[in-house]
Amino acid sequence: MPILSKLSRLQFNNSNRIMAVMLLTLHAMLVWGDVSNLHKALFLCHYGCFLVWQPMMRQANKLSWQSGLLIAAGATIGILFINWWLTAIWIASLFALIGGRVFSSASDHSKLPNILASSYLLAILLLWVVPKLLNANDDLSAAEFLLIYVLPILPFTILFLSKKNNANLETVNVDFFYTLLIFLLSLIIILGSFAIGVIWQIHYIKLLIYTVSGLALTLVILSWLWNPSATFSGLELLMSRYLLSVGQPFEQWIKKIAVHAEIESTAQHFLLAAMQELSKLNWVSGLIWEVENSKHQLGEKTPFMSTYNFQHLHLTLYSHWQFRPALYLHGQLLTQILGEFYAAKRREEIISQHIYMQTFYETGSRLTHDIKNILQSLGALISAAEQPADTDEDAMLINLIKKQLPRLNQRLATTLNKLEQPSLEKKRRSKVTTWWRNFRHLNTHHLVRFETPENMPNNDINPDLLDSVVDNLLQNALEKTKLEAGIKIIVSLMPSEHFCLEVTDTGSPIPIDVTKHLFKSHISSKNGLGVGLYHAAQQASQGGYQLGLADNQEGKVCFRLEMIATEADT
Numbered sequence: 001m002p003i004l005s006k007l008s009r010l011q012f013n014n015s016n017r018i019m020a021v022m023l024l025t026l027h028a029m030l031v032w033g034d035v036s037n038l039h040k041a042l043f044l045c046h047y048g049c050f051l052v053w054q055p056m057m058r059q060a061n062k063l064s065w066q067s068g069l070l071i072a073a074g075a076t077i078g079i080l081f082i083n084w085w086l087t088a089i090w091i092a093s094l095f096a097l098i099g100g101r102v103f104s105s106a107s108d109h110s111k112l113p114n115i116l117a118s119s120y121l122l123a124i125l126l127l128w129v130v131p132k133l134l135n136a137n138d139d140l141s142a143a144e145f146l147l148i149y150v151l152p153i154l155p156f157t158i159l160f161l162s163k164k165n166n167a168n169l170e171t172v173n174v175d176f177f178y179t180l181l182i183f184l185l186s187l188i189i190i191l192g193s194f195a196i197g198v199i200w201q202i203h204y205i206k207l208l209i210y211t212v213s214g215l216a217l218t219l220v221i222l223s224w225l226w227n228p229s230a231t232f233s234g235l236e237l238l239m240s241r242y243l244l245s246v247g248q249p250f251e252q253w254i255k256k257i258a259v260h261a262e263i264e265s266t267a268q269h270f271l272l273a274a275m276q277e278l279s280k281l282n283w284v285s286g287l288i289w290e291v292e293n294s295k296h297q298l299g300e301k302t303p304f305m306s307t308y309n310f311q312h313l314h315l316t317l318y319s320h321w322q323f324r325p326a327l328y329l330h331g332q333l334l335t336q337i338l339g340e341f342y343a344a345k346r347r348e349e350i351i352s353q354h355i356y357m358q359t360f361y362e363t364g365s366r367l368t369h370d371i372k373n374i375l376q377s378l379g380a381l382i383s384a385a386e387q388p389a390d391t392d393e394d395a396m397l398i399n400l401i402k403k404q405l406p407r408l409n410q411r412l413a414t415t416l417n418k419l420e421q422p423s424l425e426k427k428r429r430s431k432v433t434t435w436w437r438n439f440r441h442l443n444t445h446h447l448v449r450f451e452t453p454e455n456m457p458n459n460d461i462n463p464d465l466l467d468s469v470v471d472n473l474l475q476n477a478l479e480k481t482k483l484e485a486g487i488k489i490i491v492s493l494m495p496s497e498h499f500c501l502e503v504t505d506t507g508s509p510i511p512i513d514v515t516k517h518l519f520k521s522h523i524s525s526k527n528g529l530g531v532g533l534y535h536a537a538q539q540a541s542q543g544g545y546q547l548g549l550a551d552n553q554e555g556k557v558c559f560r561l562e563m564i565a566t567e568a569d570t
Contacts, residue, residue: 016113022049023155043078084132092186095121100179113158120154134197139204267345286318310339430463453495465543472536473503499563509552
């Protein structure tokens, strides 16, 4: 018993081997089923194998009473009314089911059993069943031995194929289009052979040659008409245009949707406009769509409806008539297009919101940086005032404070105006000579050496921008003196035709891993916010200047601020 159990599992553990047994029982029913009771028994055996093999429904599913009733009806019809016509239609159906799987199989190994089975069914249909319909058994008497004893080699081959050539029993792989096409071609062969045989009364071999040759020629002509040449697209284009243009030309509708996607400001407004365009189609009576927990309706409901889902868009279309397959595919395509446009508008809104928030963030960070520089300058003046000094130095300090406090107050007022109305920022203009003199006076209390060229640049500059950027460079250098002793700071106005200024210190160089991200992103800093140079570079670029690291070596770390555009250009 264990040996029989293992043999049973070996032979019947996959669908292809069950299919082989089904074909063998069919062969026995056709060849040795002349006796009435034996014919019925063999039919029930074949029918049972077919139910175990059938690819339409998984075997793990429970049968409903409707399915059970359908199975019982099939068995009853087979027992009571079986004849050669029903047998021919049954074999044509099996040939279509198995032949349709040949086109949809992925590998050559999985196609081989189906090809062998299809070959057997086609041979037994044309060389055994159809001659029985025409009473032309004498025409094929010479091939009777081969049909009875040699043709079963094909299903026996499937039975003993290696496991890699066998499909899993749970696999459901039925292509409806190919199955229907092959079934119709089989019926054409059967009916065509019968009609020609009855009318012409010719030898069956000639009849078979005429039928198969005529069908082959028809298929060749249809395949050529499907896509004949590059200049004439053929039936393929006509079929595609029919599927795409149900209701009205597809090109016009998609152009209208694209226009709405361009002119509508929000995704919700676009979706409403697109739904209104959809409701204008002559086959649409109404529609209901649900998106982002909101439900809307246009038109009237009818008994004919179809539901489509695409990402977050749920659409129900109501038609004036029953949905045909082409109409359903058309609605699915329209829904997918609407969904893609809607998703694009939603992404556009999200990106706009991110840009809006990023603008606020950068504006706030830049103005915070400006205020920090102003407070640092003010703190330096206060520190100088707290230092004990004689009467002459007090007089110089008071004179410096009188000059710089109005300037600091002006910078603070300008920064506050930017904070209140960032888009209305106004650019003041000044000569380089005036700005350079004021900047030197403001920072005379620092241990900084200023180098002035003999010929000053004759450019109009934005003093607020230069105060912010150069103050940041100078404060960074001063912070560095607190960590490294003996550092000298030099601020040089370069002798060039356009404005160019360098801030140099004699300290240690900036690490290489830091210079890779300098001016490009925020960098963590031990003694500051770590965002000063990034925002200074952004501010300089917006004002027509370029801030960069001119030199970075031991004893010479040099930052350069250079004008790259005239003030009129910016």
